[in-house]
Amino acid sequence: MVNLNNIGERAKAVESEMCKLTSAKKNKALLAIAQGLLDDEREILNANNMDIVKAKEKQMPEGLVDRLLLNHARIDGMAEGLRQVASLDDPVGEVLGMKSRPNGLMIGQKRVPLGVIGIIYESRPNVTADAFGLCFKTGNVVILKGGSDAINSNKAIVASIRKRLKSLYLPEDAIQIIEDTSRETTLDFMKMNRYVNVLIPRGGSGLIRTVVENSTIPVIETGTGNCHIYIDEFADLDMAVRIVINAKTQRIGVCNACESLVVHESIEKDFLYKLKDALDSAKKKVELRGDDKACNAMSMNKASDEDWGKEYLDYILSVKTVSNIDEAILHINKYNTKHSESIITKDYDNAQRFLNEIDAAAVYVNASTRFTDGFEFGFGAEIGISTQKLHARGPMGLMALTTTKYIIYGNGQTRE
């Protein structure tokens, strides 16, 4: 813990300096750091190569090696990410709802940085630069704990960023990385309440569960997505087919992809054959797994009970048949992961009921679930998509990395 406490102390020590930075200064720094990553390309690629060699020695699956790999285009992508963050509005400093109270006190809420943010993530080294950019722009100090597979890449990226911060006379310790990636140190990191204001895990469900179960620091849970589309009896079936194909196949491994269809029995047969035709003619192979009624409507594999709760991240869709919207809402609220859910309908009441009664971060009418994303929602880069209810829900942009404090102007008021 000695090393971790030292990291914590250093983070705390620069917190107040970070709070005071103007947007102009932060933006200038982000642009310089973006350029710095490109200037340091050789060092970063050399370090990355060490990680890649190790990964291949371990016979890591190819998909994961690809996630780990950096090249010129990917470093350029990181730099472009930082430039984009520089171009976003800075939420820090805004004062909300300033009001006069009857006794003359003026009370408002000022938006301020959270302080020190811990981020625990897995193998993609680009998260290192992305997470730093969002935290820095909002005046926060960040402590990163990346995966052991990417440790050399992460260290090289952090070194590049710290070098630029130093040359700009800004606090280097605005970003630190925990070099010891052991499980023990990671668990200790989750208990550093004294130094860390919020912990954000980014990665698979196993990582997120470990953090939620072990952290004593407030956690923002970013989540897995078992997203449903409900095809109502009053759906435009052609629209439904287009939206389902988009939500399932536009990108397969993402948390806002559709994993499960809920279909009204009265249109099920029509819909399923239309869907099959469209998938065939688009040459998309999607395995359907249905309940008894769905299998009767069209031949497909039988779904087991486990299918309803599953995030496939694959070319598979489960199909649940319902006889009314109540059943649809009940089923979705039971099995969803509170991420993104959509109804396809022309019926006003069913649309409103779905919006009101489905419990999820984002609820859609007649649109693809794939839009749940910071860029698509119009607030730029995101640090993740929150599936919990506290603090931030849905895509988390810069605003989610801030808090408020009450500021009160008085002229001698005392309480009676």
Next chain:
Amino acid sequence: MVNLNNIGERAKAVESEMCKLTSAKKNKALLAIAQGLLDDEREILNANNMDIVKAKEKQMPEGLVDRLLLNHARIDGMAEGLRQVASLDDPVGEVLGMKSRPNGLMIGQKRVPLGVIGIIYESRPNVTADAFGLCFKTGNVVILKGGSDAINSNKAIVASIRKRLKSLYLPEDAIQIIEDTSRETTLDFMKMNRYVNVLIPRGGSGLIRTVVENSTIPVIETGTGNCHIYIDEFADLDMAVRIVINAKTQRIGVCNACESLVVHESIEKDFLYKLKDALDSAKKKVELRGDDKACNAMSMNKASDEDWGKEYLDYILSVKTVSNIDEAILHINKYNTKHSESIITKDYDNAQRFLNEIDAAAVYVNASTRFTDGFEFGFGAEIGISTQKLHARGPMGLMALTTTKYIIYGNGQTRE
């Protein structure tokens, strides 16, 4: 855990029904429940008497017995609390920032209940009715875990509320109480992520620490207050004296009382003698504990290092001497509990620096820290004062018991 799981299941089962209640229905119910508490006064007082007898047998200190005691006036106070909550605006259902995106999607954030709220509290039985009122008004289901000393009183209050809910055809399980007050069950309760969306501890620092360290459910930390007043070199000393006496003595055992003075050396002697005179003539006995410079300026007890971090909740004030505002800010940010801090000054720059640089839920210029309170801030009853940065900071009214979900209206949009 069997019993707890059953409580969790029952809470979850009525969550969606609670979400759908209109404000009119909720307000009518709150008024009926308020009347119900008065109607059931005899049962509640009988139950309370059992708790009081037990407490006296255990030789509980008088102050604590008094906190536990109910009488007609206090039951009337609980009823009045519920009537006040009924009169507040209902935040649920408001849609924030609905905007059209370039692709025609309309995206807004709808304010919705948090779901199931767990509250762990100590001996005051009035919290039972207060917490229910705030949770019910915001469409939340509440599971209460009160202290063992008040168990009979709490059960009687909950029984009265459930009886009225039933007679109004509303879900009784909108309020449940965990009757087993053992430590083991309490710890199990803190791990009920499956059923409980947020846990709010209300009580002393020991209780709060236990919840923060053991809960896997997101916690809103309500806090202790080591609140400072900084008397700047440019302070109106008469105003400073009035505010300090108010903040220290208007009510002694509360979290927003002032516990520590930070005084600029150039006005320290003048200020301390003025303060002493004012305390003497108001017949208020406040022990001052100063650092060396303060003791030199005026005779007083010597402060030890432990004094700086202490929430006395007593007629004691520590006095720290500083030679400039930087030292004052550094000292306060080091020792405060992020609750409420005030500067007394006529200097514009120092006022702004204090507001900007002090890290606390509420930062004041020229006013008493005693105003940090839901009623004083103008949003009515509060569930507590948050000293953490996530979700809610400062006094938490009805709004803090809600979250948002994105609602998205489309007409066939798919992602490119």
